[in-house]
Amino acid sequence: MAEHRNPGTELTADWFADLRINTPAVERRAATLPVRRSIKKEFQAAWLLKAISCIDLTTLAGDDTEDRVARLCAKARQPIAPEMLAAMGVEGLTTGAVCVYPTMVAAAKRALGNSGVPVASVATGFPAGLMPLDLRLAEIRYAVDQGADEIDIVITRAHVLQGDWTALYDEIRAMREACGAAKMKAILATGDLKSLENVARASHVAMQAGSDWIKTSTGKEGVNATLPVSLVMCRAIRDYHAQTGYKVGFKPAGGLKTSKDALAWQVLMVEELGRDWVRPDLFRIGASSLLGDLERQISHYVTGRYAAAHRLTMA
């Protein structure tokens, strides 16, 4: 598949300055997503496998060690027992990427070897981003130098809260340049942005500044990925595509733990952006503890019963 990059545009405030969002309507629509039938029951196991291929399998904890990262990478290379995959006629399934702190990138690269699974590194003073810009850019360059294939940056929430779109655009542009060939995800930390209008505006600015994906959350805010916020971000992605022809990816992250969550977010993608957008270069689910439940549900599909927890390697 050809490498897909969003080059960005000039800052074009006209695309978002006057937007208004009908919050109750967004909430009503979001509430219907988990129960919609766009993914038929008999195809759910296939969609669960697809969800696995889109996971950024994540560890972002203060007590991370190289051993933990190596175990995570083993799981990323082989997320489901081979016999279970064989029973479903599938081979070579991996997660979309692993996601770690910058000092763990080299260990992740070693553990992933030639598996083709990319390493994503958070950077720019994750999770709050409150560091001088030159240090944040240096952190990106460090992670790229260590071998990161993707960089998950955080934005300065104050720029959004103060409506300083130029400052936000310039910061993200500079980050995109520092990423070089590594693809960039812009984490908006939507739980800090106060309104759905701000989420939409920040989404537009992040895309105009050249983000390859926009991502909801760090997993560390008080409120992380929600369906209403995700709906607003997907619609901004749709508008940006209509304006420019470029497809920007979406990454919900933070608090996604169940197969039900994975299906609800895939329904959102299918209904708002189309089936074609539900693939690893355009959709990632950032999660540290979702894989275990996906494995459990897939095992139930294959064997007709739930495996005991100790038989599954919980991610």
Ligand SMILES: O=C[C@H](O)COP(=O)(O)O
């Ligand atoms: O980017 C990914 C998030 O940090 C994962 O959050 P989580 O630990 O709630 O799954």
